[in-house]
Amino acid sequence: MIRIENLAKEFVLHNQGSAVIPVMAGAHMTVARGECVALVGASGAGKSTLMRMIYGNYLCDGGSILVGDVDVAQASPRAIIALRREVLGYVSQFLRVVPRVPTVDVVAEPLLALGVAADQARARAMDLLARLNVPERLWALSPTTFSGGEQQRVNIARGFVHPYPALLLDEPTASLDAANREVVLGLIEEAKARGAAIVGIFHDEGARARLADREVDVRAFTPARGT
Amino acid sequence: MSAGPLFRVEGLSKRYGARIGCADVSFDLWPGEVMGIVGESGSGKTTLLNCMAGHLAPDAGRVLFDMKDRGMVDTVTMPEPERRRLVRTDWAFVHQHARDGLRMGVSAGGNVGERLMAVGARHYGDIRAAAVDWLGRVEIAADRVDDRPRAFSGGMQQRLQIARNLVTGPRLVFMDEPTGGLDVSVQARLLDLLRGLVREMGLSAIVVTHDLAVVRLLADRLMVMKDGRVVETGLTDQVLDDPQHGYTQLLVSSVLQV
Numbered sequence: 001m002i003r004i005e006n007l008a009k010e011f012v013l014h015n016q017g018s019a020v021i022p023v024m025a026g027a028h029m030t031v032a033r034g035e036c037v038a039l040v041g042a043s044g045a046g047k048s049t050l051m052r053m054i055y056g057n058y059l060c061d062g063g064s065i066l067v068g069d070v071d072v073a074q075a076s077p078r079a080i081i082a083l084r085r086e087v088l089g090y091v092s093q094f095l096r097v098v099p100r101v102p103t104v105d106v107v108a109e110p111l112l113a114l115g116v117a118a119d120q121a122r123a124r125a126m127d128l129l130a131r132l133n134v135p136e137r138l139w140a141l142s143p144t145t146f147s148g149g150e151q152q153r154v155n156i157a158r159g160f161v162h163p164y165p166a167l168l169l170d171e172p173t174a175s176l177d178a179a180n181r182e183v184v185l186g187l188i189e190e191a192k193a194r195g196a197a198i199v200g201i202f203h204d205e206g207a208r209a210r211l212a213d214r215e216v217d218v219r220a221f222t223p224a225r226g227t
Numbered sequence: 228m229s230a231g232p233l234f235r236v237e238g239l240s241k242r243y244g245a246r247i248g249c250a251d252v253s254f255d256l257w258p259g260e261v262m263g264i265v266g267e268s269g270s271g272k273t274t275l276l277n278c279m280a281g282h283l284a285p286d287a288g289r290v291l292f293d294m295k296d297r298g299m300v301d302t303v304t305m306p307e308p309e310r311r312r313l314v315r316t317d318w319a320f321v322h323q324h325a326r327d328g329l330r331m332g333v334s335a336g337g338n339v340g341e342r343l344m345a346v347g348a349r350h351y352g353d354i355r356a357a358a359v360d361w362l363g364r365v366e367i368a369a370d371r372v373d374d375r376p377r378a379f380s381g382g383m384q385q386r387l388q389i390a391r392n393l394v395t396g397p398r399l400v401f402m403d404e405p406t407g408g409l410d411v412s413v414q415a416r417l418l419d420l421l422r423g424l425v426r427e428m429g430l431s432a433i434v435v436t437h438d439l440a441v442v443r444l445l446a447d448r449l450m451v452m453k454d455g456r457v458v459e460t461g462l463t464d465q466v467l468d469d470p471q472h473g474y475t476q477l478l479v480s481s482v483l484q485v
Contacts, residue, residue, distance in 0.1 A: 014473025015480070056462060058469040077448045077462040078257055098422065098444050099415040112426060 001166050001197030002031040002054065007063035007073070007221070009053060023049055027063065027221035033165070036188070036198040038212035041219045047201045050218055051168050054199065055090050056080040067166055085113055089164035093171050095143060095151045103146075104129065104139045107157045114162060121161075128157040132183055148175045153184075160187050167191060169200040173207050185210060233258045233431050234399055235299060239288035241278050247455035248274035252288070254450065254460065258398070261425055261432045263446030263463060265439060265478070271455035272435045273403060279433065280320050280401045281310055292317070292399070315345050319392035323404035325384035329376045329391065335362060336372040338391045346395055361390040365420060382413035386420065393424060400432045406441055418444050439482055443467055451475045 007027035013019045024046050031037045039047040052058040053072070054065055060073040070083050084090070089110075097106050104125050111121035129139055132153040138146065143154045152175050159167065172188065173181045181204070188211055192198060202208040208215075232255040241248035249271040256262055264272045277283040279290050281302060291299040292313070302310055314320075322328040329338050339358035340348075348354050359369050365386035367379075376384050385405065392400065405421070406414040422445065425432060434446055442449055442463055449466045451459040451474065459472040470476045 011469075012471075014476050052468070057464050059461075059465060059471065077465075078260070080462055081260075081447050096443070098419045100412070101419050 001033050001068065002029070002199065003064075003066040004029040004050075004054070005064050005066075007050075007053065007065060008061045009049065009058065010061055022223040024053075024218075024221050025223040027218075029216050031166075031197040031199055033195045033197050034192055035213050036192055036200060036211045038208045038215045039199065039201050039218055040208075040215045041217050041222075045222055046218045048170060050221070051090075051170055051199060051201065055084070055088065055168055085110070087164060088166045088168070089159045089162065090168045091156055091159035091170060091172050093152075093155075093174065095155045097143060099144050100142050102140045103134070103143045103154055106143055106154060107161055110158060110162045124161055125157065128161055129154075131187075132157055133180055149177065149180065152176060153180060156184055156187070160191065163191070163194060164196060166197045167199070169198060169202075171201055171203060173202065173204045181207070231293065231299070232256060233260075233293045234433075235289075235291040236279060237289040237291070239275065239278055239285050239290065241274055241283060241285045247271070248283075249278065249452070249455045252457055254457075256399075256431050256433065258431055259425070259429045260448065261434060261446045263442035263449045264433065264435045264452060265437060265442055265449065266452035267437060267478070270452040272452050274455070275452070276401055276403055276433065276435045280318070281314060282320075315342065316395055317398045319395075319397040319400045321385075321388055321392055321400060321402040321405050323407045325376065325381070325388040328388040329384065331377050332375065334373045334375055335367065335379070335387055338376065338387060339394050342391055342394055357394060358390075361394045362387070364424075365390045366416070380413075382409050382417065385409060385413075385417060389417075389420070389424075393428070393430075396428065398431060400430055402432060402434045402436075404436050404438075405434065406438065407436070414441070421445060439467060439479065451478065 004027055007024060009024040010020055010022040027050060039050060041047055049058060053060055056072045063073060065072040067083060067088055070079055072080060104122055107125035107129060108121040111124060112118065134150060134153050143151055156172060173184055176184060185207060200211065234256040237253050239252045240250050252275055264275065266272045278285040285303060289301045290303050292302050294300045302313065336355060336358040339361050340354040343354050343357055359372055362372060363369065367383060367386060376387055379387060406417055409417065418441065424430060436442060446463045449461060449463040450457050451466065453474045459466055459470065459475045466475060467479055470479050
C-alpha cells in the first residue's frame with residue numbers, strides 16, 4: 001500500500017547563511033495492507049520528518065513515495081488533497097482547528113468533505129467520541145480549550161472517523177490514561193484488521209510491541225553530517 | 228463537477244509605469260478549490276486580484292473562465308456586457324472593507340435582494356424570502372432585515388457582504404483580506420462560515436491576505452508573492468511547514484507565536 005524508494009531530503013536555510021542540512025538519504029520502506037510498521041530511532045533521527053514527507057507536508061528532494069498509485073513525491077497539490085481526503089489519514093500530535101467550531105463538527109469534517117450526509121457524519125462522530133470517553137457535555141464546545149488528553153482523543157476520533165486505507169499515527173497514545181490508551185489500541189487493531197496500512201511512531205513500548213509487525217530504524221536513512 | 232479547471236491565469240502582468248505591479252503570473256484553479264495568495268504590503272497581491280477580477284486591465288496575459296457550454300473563455304477580451312453579466316452571476320468579490328461592497332443607504336435585505344434583481348428576479352416575496360434565508364445562513368437575525376448596514380458591527384457588515392455576494396450562487400469568489408480589521412473571535416466565526424459555504428456550495432475561491440493563520444485554515448493551496456512575482460506555490464501546509472524560498476522562510480519565521 002505504501003512503498004518508499006531511495007528517498008532524500010535536505011533543508012536549506014536561506015536566512016541562516018544558506019546552511020544545507022541533509023536529513024535523509026536512501027530511505028526505503030514498504031507497508032502492506034493490514035500491516036503496522038513502527039518507525040524507531042532516537043529523537044531527531046527523522047521519524048516525524050519521514051512521516052510528514054509521506055503525508056506531503058514536507059517536500060522530497062529525491063526518490064519516490066507511492067501511496068496506492070499516487071507518488072506523493074511528484075504529485076500535484078490537487079492530487080495530494082484528493083489522496084488525503086480519501087486514502088491517507090494522519091493523526092498528528094497537534095490539533096489544528098478553526099476556533100469556535102464544536103467538537104462534534106471537528107470530528108465529522110473529514111466525512112463531510114467526502115460528501116457524507118451531515119446527520120450521518122455527526123452520528124459517526126458521536127459514536128467515536130463516546131467510545132473515546134470524551135464527555136457528552138463537551139461535544140458542542142470547541143476543543144481549543146480542552147485538556148491535552150481530551151484534545152488528543154478528539155484528534156484520534158477525527159483520524160478514525162473515515163476508514164482510511166492508509167494511516168499515519170504520530171504518538172497516538174501519548175498523554176492518555178490506561179483506559180483510553182486501551183480504547184485507542186483497540187481502534188488501531190480494528191483498522192489493521194480491516195486492512196489499513198499503518199505507519200506509527202510509538203514511544204509507548206507496550207503499544208509498539210502489541211501493534212507493530214515490524215520496526216524500521218530511521219537512523220539507517222540519516223546521512224552523515226559534517227561537523 | 229466538470230472535468231477541467233474552472234479558472235486559469237496565463238502570464239498575467241501589470242505595470243505602473245516603470246514599476247511592476249505583478250509579473251508573469253500563471254496558475255489553474257479547480258472547482259471546489261481555495262487558493263490563498265500571501266505576501267507583504269506592496270508585493271502585488273492586490274494588483275493581481277484586481278487584474279483577475281476585471282477591476283484593472285492587465286498589460287499582458289489571459290484570465291480564462293469556464294463558461295460551461297462554451298469552455299474556457301478569456302475574460303480580459305470578452306465584450307463588456309458579457310463580462311458585467313459574469314461579475315453579477317458566476318463571480319463574486321468580497322472587499323476588505325464591507326462598505327466598499329455594500330450599499331450603506333439600503334437595508335440589509337435590500338443589499339441582498341439587489342443582486343438578485345440584477346440578474347432578473349422580479350417577485351418581491353421571493354426576493355425577500357431569499358434575502359431572509361441568506362441572512363440566516365450568515366447568522367444575521369431575521370428581525371435585522373430592514374436595518375441599514377451602518378447600524379451593524381464590523382463583523383456583521385462583513386457577513387452581510389458575503390450574503391450579498393453568494394445569493395446568486397456564484398462559482399468563483401475573489402476575497403481581499405476578508406477577515407482583515409475584525410476581532411479574532413469574529414474572524415474565527417467568519418472562517419467557519421466561509422469553510423462551510425465552500426464545502427456546501429462547491430465554491431472555488433481566491434483569497435488574498437497577509438494573515439498566514441487565516442490561509443492555513445481556509446486555503447487548500449498557497450501562492451507566495453514578492454515584488455510582483457510568485458516566488459513559491461504548493462499545498463498550503465507544505466509551503467508553511469517546509470518553505471523553500473528564502474522569502475517564504477522569512478515570512479513564516481516572522482510570525483509571532485501565541
